[in-house]
Amino acid sequence: MRFFRKMRAFALVFAVLTVALGFAMINAPKPADAARLCCYRVCTINPPITCWDECKPCPKFP
Numbered sequence: 001m002r003f004f005r006k007m008r009a010f011a012l013v014f015a016v017l018t019v020a021l022g023f024a025m026i027n028a029p030k031p032a033d034a035a036r037l038c039c040y041r042v043c044t045i046n047p048p049i050t051c052w053d054e055c056k057p058c059p060k061f062p
Contacts, residue, residue: 043051
């Protein structure tokens, strides 16, 4: 009888841990989907020549 009580206790602990871990996995934050940026160096043609960086989302190819 002691063996069955220990097995029942083990099964109960296992079930509680399974439910708790499953709940934690479902509610875990999802990784952010950041847009990929392509940075370009842009310079003026007319004097005074100045340059700056512009970052825009990369083009998506089919």
